[in-house]
Amino acid sequence: MGPQRKAAAERPGAAPRGTMDRVESLALAWSPATPTPDALGESPFWHPQESRLYWVDIPGRQLRRMQPGGAVESWAMPSEPGCVAPIRGGGFLLGLRDGIWRADAWQGGLAPLVRFPHDATRMRFNDGKADPLGRFWAGTIWEPRDARRAELYCIDLRPGNGSDGKPAVQLKALNATVANGLAFSREGRRLYWADTGAHVIHAWDWDGEANVMRSHREFQRFTPKPAGWQPGQPGYGGRPDGAALDSAGNYWCAMYEGARLLCFSPAGECLAEVPVPVQCPTMPCFGGPDLRTLYVTSARERRPPQELAERPWSGHVIAARVEVPGLPVDFVIA
Numbered sequence: 001m002g003p004q005r006k007a008a009a010e011r012p013g014a015a016p017r018g019t020m021d022r023v024e025s026l027a028l029a030w031s032p033a034t035p036t037p038d039a040l041g042e043s044p045f046w047h048p049q050e051s052r053l054y055w056v057d058i059p060g061r062q063l064r065r066m067q068p069g070g071a072v073e074s075w076a077m078p079s080e081p082g083c084v085a086p087i088r089g090g091g092f093l094l095g096l097r098d099g100i101w102r103a104d105a106w107q108g109g110l111a112p113l114v115r116f117p118h119d120a121t122r123m124r125f126n127d128g129k130a131d132p133l134g135r136f137w138a139g140t141i142w143e144p145r146d147a148r149r150a151e152l153y154c155i156d157l158r159p160g161n162g163s164d165g166k167p168a169v170q171l172k173a174l175n176a177t178v179a180n181g182l183a184f185s186r187e188g189r190r191l192y193w194a195d196t197g198a199h200v201i202h203a204w205d206w207d208g209e210a211n212v213m214r215s216h217r218e219f220q221r222f223t224p225k226p227a228g229w230q231p232g233q234p235g236y237g238g239r240p241d242g243a244a245l246d247s248a249g250n251y252w253c254a255m256y257e258g259a260r261l262l263c264f265s266p267a268g269e270c271l272a273e274v275p276v277p278v279q280c281p282t283m284p285c286f287g288g289p290d291l292r293t294l295y296v297t298s299a300r301e302r303r304p305p306q307e308l309a310e311r312p313w314s315g316h317v318i319a320a321r322v323e324v325p326g327l328p329v330d331f332v333i334a
Helices: 305-310
Strands: 041-047 052-057 062-066 073-076 083-086 092-095 099-103 110-115 123-130 136-142 150-156 168-176 179-184 190-195 200-207 212-221 239-245 251-256 260-264 270-275 281-287 293-298 318-321
Touching: 041 083, 041 123, 041 281, 052 083, 092 123, 123 179, 136 168, 136 179, 150 179, 168 190, 190 239, 200 239, 260 281
Parallel strands: 083 123, 179 239, 239 281
Antiparallel strands: 041 052, 041 293, 052 062, 062 073, 083 092, 092 099, 099 110, 123 136, 136 150, 150 168, 179 190, 190 200, 200 212, 239 251, 251 260, 251 281, 260 270, 281 293, 293 318
């Protein structure tokens, strides 16, 4: 079950090492999509029925939404929201500090759905989303970051899949520090999950119908941050944060502190490096009516003043147009 089970020599899906310096740089025309910044924006998704972008500000304890060019609406949460996903028919699931909560409508009140027994003073839920079959997945973050205690859970709310009408909860992976980079191939054959602190993206062959993960391998491993490195200095490309798939099956990953996104083919080849005007991009998603607007959340909390002066869009959701559309958001079935 654990991501550590495969040795480096057994990575059939990993990209060849030493090729990143030859990757094409893809310059996009970025602009800020939000008028004010978040402390740490995350978990963006485009709601096709509402033509709205949703995302969270984790330390700000806010769920946010907006229509392009419109005002940003905010909903205060009782604790830090690590992730959010829409429910088919209306409402949302959210991963808060102590578990999974449900809202049946915007500003309609929150109800705890599944509480978890972890120490909520040191662990909370982080990256998460629905899979193509309507289950909700969410991973945790071990905030002291001194042990590999983060885990990945699948919460199945579909009728007939629970026990006595309760959600069916499965532990699907563990031995990480910061759960991130969750993505599912559209045909239900591959699952991706990143451990940001370890600078690793994992991949599994996945039987979506049976919800079985097999053949774990390291999809990508990145060079750790050099000792003494400071923002603005060369020598560090960032670490894998949130991710999204495009319609060709390519994996787009935000590289936190790296001021860039990376786009990988399903075979692990790095197709493009995409510079962004923020030092700490956190997660991409595809939106707009044609799913060709690339939205990226970002962070400004605890960043150096000089960096914020040089990169004033830090913390904003930024946007750019791309040629290949993304995949539509998956809805939770409940």
